Amino acid sequence: xxxxxxxxxxxxxxxxxxxxxxxxxxxxxxxxxxxxxxxxxxxxxxxxxxxxxxxxxxxxxxxxxxxxxxxxxxxxxxxxxxxxxxxxxxxxxxxxxxxxxxxxxxxxxxxxxxxxxxxxxxxxxxxxxxxxxxxxxxxxxxxxxxxxxxxxxxxxxxxxxxxxxxxxxxxxxxxxxxxxxxxxxxxxxxxxxxxxxxxxxxxxxxxxxxxxxxxxxxxxxxxxxxxxxxxxxxxxxxxxxxxxxxxxxxxxxxxxxxxxxxxxxxxxxxxxxxxxxxxxxxxxxxxxxxxxxxxxxxxxxxxxxxxxxxxxxxxxxxxxxxxxxxxxxxxxxxxxxxxxxxx
Amino acid sequence: xxxxxxxxxxxxxxxxxxxxxxxxxxxxxxxxxxxxxxxxxxxxxxxxxxxxxxxxxxxxxxxxxxxxxxxxxxxxxxxxxxxxxxxxxxxxxxxxxxxxxxxxxxxxxxxxxxxxxxxxxxxxxxxxxxxxxxxxxxxxxxxxxxxxxxxxxxxxxxxxxxxxxxxxxxxxxxxxxxxxxxxxxxxxxxxxxxxxxxxxxxxxxxxxxxx
Numbered sequence: 195x196x197x198x199x200x201x202x203x204x205x206x207x208x209x210x211x212x213x214x215x216x217x218x219x220x221x222x223x224x225x226x227x228x229x230x231x232x233x234x235x236x237x238x239x240x241x242x243x244x245x246x247x248x249x250x251x252x253x254x255x256x257x258x259x260x261x262x263x264x265x266x267x268x269x270x271x272x273x274x275x276x277x278x279x280x281x282x283x284x285x286x287x288x289x290x291x292x293x294x295x296x297x298x299x300x301x302x303x304x305x306x307x308x309x310x311x312x313x314x315x316x317x318x319x320x321x322x323x324x325x326x327x328x329x330x331x332x333x334x335x336x337x338x339x340x341x342x343x344x345x346x347x348x349x350x351x352x353x354x355x356x357x358x359x360x361x362x363x364x365x366x367x368x369x370x371x372x373x374x375x376x377x378x379x380x381x382x383x384x385x386x387x388x389x390x391x392x393x394x395x396x397x398x399x400x401x402x403x404x405x406x407x408x409x410x411x412x413x414x415x416x417x418x419x420x421x422x423x424x425x426x427x428x429x430x431x432x433x434x435x436x437x438x439x440x441x442x443x444x445x446x447x448x449x450x451x452x453x454x455x456x457x458x459x460x461x462x463x464x465x466x467x468x469x470x471x472x473x474x475x476x477x478x479x480x481x482x483x484x485x486x487x488x489x490x491x492x493x494x495x496x497x498x499x500x501x502x503x504x505x506x507x508x509x510x511x512x513x514x515x516x517x518x519x520x521x522x523x524x525x526x527x528x529x530x531x532x533x534x535x536x537x
Numbered sequence: 538x539x540x541x542x543x544x545x546x547x548x549x550x551x552x553x554x555x556x557x558x559x560x561x562x563x564x565x566x567x568x569x570x571x572x573x574x575x576x577x578x579x580x581x582x583x584x585x586x587x588x589x590x591x592x593x594x595x596x597x598x599x600x601x602x603x604x605x606x607x608x609x610x611x612x613x614x615x616x617x618x619x620x621x622x623x624x625x626x627x628x629x630x631x632x633x634x635x636x637x638x639x640x641x642x643x644x645x646x647x648x649x650x651x652x653x654x655x656x657x658x659x660x661x662x663x664x665x666x667x668x669x670x671x672x673x674x675x676x677x678x679x680x681x682x683x684x685x686x687x688x689x690x691x692x693x694x695x696x697x698x699x700x701x702x703x704x705x706x707x708x709x710x711x712x713x714x715x716x717x718x719x720x721x722x723x724x725x726x727x728x729x730x731x732x733x734x735x736x737x738x739x740x741x742x743x744x745x746x747x748x
Contacts, residue, residue: 216737255734260603260658264741355670375674376601379593426591 212265213252282380285363285373289381290388292366293318297326305331309342317350318362325392332399337407340400344393344408345415348427351389354382390430409435409488432488439485440497446482447501450475454512457529465522472528479505479532502536509533566615566713567682570667573615576709581663584642585613588665602673605745608643608660610669614689615710617644617661620668622715623683624676626650631679632657633696633720634687637739638747645747646687647739649696651721653728656735658742684715699724 255261296316300308300323308327315323328343359382363373373381397405409432416428453475460468482505486498513529516522565572574585589595589610597607611617617636625631630650638645642664648657659673672678692698700717717724731739 216733251733255732255737258734258738260600261734261738261741263599263604264658264738264745266744356672375672376599376607379601379671383593383595426589429590 212256212267213249216252216255278377281373282377282384286381286384286388289318289363289366289385293322297322301326303327305335305339305343309339309346316362317354317358321347321350321389325389325396328393329396329399332396333401337404337411340397340404340408341411341415344412344431345425345428347389347393348425351386351427352425354385356382386426389427390434393427393431394434406484406488409439413488413490436489439489442485443482443498443501446478446485447505450478450482450505451508453478454508457512457525458515465525468516468522468525472525476528476532479536483535506533506536509536562709562712566709567619567685570612570616573619574612574666576615577613581613584664585666588642590666592669592671594662600674601671602659602661602676603657605640605643605645605660605747608662609671609673610665610667611661611663612665612667613663614644616665616668617646617663618685618687618689619683620661621646621648621659621687622685623678624648624672625679626655626676630655631683631686633699633724634659635691635695636689637691638742640745640747643747644689645742647695647735648687649729651723653723653730656731658735658738684719685710685713686715686720696724696729 296319300319303311303323303326305324305327308324311323324343324347328340328347332340356378359378397408400408412428412432416425416432453471457468457471457475460471486502489495489498509529510533513526513533516526516529566576574582577585591610593601594607594610598604599607601607602609609620611620614636621632621634630652632648632650634646634648636644637647637658642662644661644663646659646661648659649655688695688702692702699720703711703714703717706714723729
C-alpha cells in the first residue's frame with residue numbers, strides 16, 4: 195500500500211489516490227494492481243467490489259491525524275501551528291515572571307547565604323534564588339559553593355514532575371487545562387533549557403582555574419552518583435564543557451607539536467633557545483593536563499587519551515633525538531619526564 | 538509496601554528461600570532499570586550507556602509517542618516492554634502490544650486495549666539508560682504492578698497467540714508476564730480486528746523507512 199508507480203515512481207498523495215491505494219491493498223491488492231491504479235488513475239482499475247460504505251470507511255480512515263502524519267500529508271497551516279508555540283511561550287513567560295515575583299525578598303542574598311537557607315520553598319523559588327545569586331557571585335565564590343549550587347538546581351529541576359508543574363501553573367494563574375500533553379512536555383523542556391542557559395551564562399564569569407576545579411568536582415560527583423540516574427542538567431553542562439575543552443585540547447596539542455618541531459630543528463648552538471622552548475612546552479602541557487582532568491572519567495576520554503598518546507610518543511621521540519643526535523642529556527631528561535607525566 | 542513485599546509476608550510454604558529468590562528476580566526484571574540494562578547484548582548496552590537520561594528527545598517534534606520524530610525514550614527492548622506494560626488509557630484499559638517495525642534506535646509498537654476496542658501505534662527510542670516519565674496523550678501510568686503484556690517481535694496472529702508466545706520466552710522473563718486469564722478473557726475471541734486506519738498506519742510505516 196502507498197507504493198509508488200512502477201513507471202515513474204510517483205507516490206499517491208491526493209485523497210482519491212490514497213483512498214484507492216488503501217482499498218486495493220485491503221480488499222484485493224496485488225502490488226501490480228496497486229501500481230497500475232496509481233499510474234493510470236483510471237476508474238476502470240478501481241475494484242468493483244468496494245461498496246460505497248467501504249469507500250467511505252477508507253476516506254474516514256485517511257482522516258486519521260497520525261496516519262496523515264506518517265504519510266507526511268499534514269500540511270498544517272502556519273496559522274494553526276503558531277498559536278500552539280505562542281501559547282507555550284506565553285505560559286512559560288507567565289511561569290517565570292510569577293517565580294521572579296515570589297523571589298523579590300531574596301534579591302540581595304549572596305550564593306553562600308542561599309545555600310544556607312533551609313526554609314521550605316518550592317523548587318521553582320529555590321532554583322530562581324540560587325540562579326540569581328549564582329550569577330551575582332559566580333566570579334567570587336569557591337568552586338565548592340558553585341558545585342553545591344549547581345547540583346542543588348539540578349536536583350530540584352529533576353524533582354519537578356508533571357503534577358508539580360500543573361500545580362505551579364494553577365498557582366501562577368496560567369491555564370494548564372488548555373495545554374495538551376505535548377505542550378506541557380515542551381514547557382518542561384523550555385524550563386530545563388532555560389536553567390542550562392542561565393548556568394552557562396553565569397559560568398562565563400568564573401575564572402578558568404575555578405571552572406576547571408568546578409567541572410572536575412562535578413565529574414567526580416556524577417561518578418559517585420553512578421548508582422542513581424545522572425541529573426540531566428549536569429550531563430548537559432558536562433557536554434558544554436567537553437565541547438569547549440576538546441577544542442582547546444586539540445588546539446594546544448597542535449601548538450605543542452609546533453614547539454617540538456622547533457626544538458628538533460634548532461641547531462646544537464641554540465641550546466639555550468631549545469631550553470626556553472622546552473620550558474614553554476612544559477607550561478603548555480601543564481595547562482593541557484588541567485583542562486583534560488574533568489574529562490578523564492568520561493567516554494570522551496577516548497579522544498583525550500588519543501591526543502595524550504600522540505603527544506607522549508612525540509615527546510619520547512624528542513627525548514631520544516636530543517640524546518642521540520645532540521648529546522643534550524638534561525634537555526632529553528626533561529622531555530622524557532614530560533612524556534612520563536602525560537602517562 | 539510493594540506487592541512483592543506483601544507476597545513475601547504472606548508466604549507459608551517451606552520453599553521460602555526459593556520463592557524469595559524468584560520474587561527478587563521477578564521484581565528486578567520488572568522494576569530495576571540497571572538490572573534490565575545488564576540483560577542487554579553488548580552492542581545495545583553500549584548504545585544505551587551512550588544515550589541521554591531524558592524524558593523526551595532534544596529537538597523532537599510532533600505528538601509525544603505518536604510521531605516517529607518524537608519517540609518515547611526507554612532503556613532497551615525490555616525497557617520498552619516495561620514502559621508499555623505500565624500504560625493504561627484514561628478509561629483504565631491496559632495494553633497488549635508487539636513490535637512491528639524498527640529504524641535506527643526507534644521501535645514501532647502496535648498496541649491494543651485488553652478489550653480489543655482501541656488500537657494504537659506508538660514509537661519508542663530504546664537507546665537510553667532509563668525510561669521516560671512522560672506520557673503520550675490519552676494515557677496514564679497504572680498505579681499497580683504492571684505484569685508484562687507485550688513482545689519485542691511481531692506475529693501475524695497478534696494478540697490471539699499471546700500465550701504461545703509467552704511460553705517460548707526465556708524463563709527469567711516469562712515469570713514477569715501476565716497470564717492470559719488476567720487479560721480479561723477476550724483473547725481468542727474475535728474481538729481483535731484491526732480497524733482500517735490502523736492497517737493503513739502499519740502499511741504507512743514503510744513509507745517512513747521502518748522495516
